[in-house]
Amino acid sequence: MTLFLQFADNFGVNHLYAALVALALTGLVAIVGPLVESRQRAPEDAARAYLLAVETGDVDAALATIDPAERDAQRARVELQMRNRYGIVTLVLGRPSLIDGLAGQATDSAWVTVLADVTSVTGQRWRSNSTAPLVQRDGVWYLTRPLFA
DSSP states (O other), rough: HHHHHHHHHHHHHHHHHHHHHHHHHHHHHHHHHHHHHHTTHHHHHHHHHHHHHHHOOOOHHHHHHBOOOTTTHHHHHHHOOOTTTEEEEEEEOOOOOOHHHHHOOOEEEEEEEEEEEEETTTTEEEEEEEEEEEEEEEEEESSOOOOOO
8 A cells, every 4th residue: 555545544533533532522622511500500499599589589499598607687578579470581690700710719609680571460561670799608608688679
């Protein structure tokens, strides 16, 4: 076999290996990506759970999403919101960056901003936004104050 044909044969094999490696990496990203994303969305669950509890009139469930150190102080604000309806238009979650974590800054905090169509118990409607800090305690995310209060 000539040198050219040997090179062409090896060139095809190298492309096959590259394609197999690319396929394996794609599969890895497809498997690991959703796992990482679902873990990053845990703080969002606290905000959604709070709004659902308010809509259903469950004061205790709403307070369970508030930081334990702030629950008693926030009870009256939560009770005023009971049975309001919140049609979430946009929910944005903010977290410290990876660079912040590498620099030694705290990564157990986050914040959530919600834009929602609000309907009060009296039937009044308006669009509003609310931002609340989040804090992680023992692996659980909590709002530090009620949304829309």
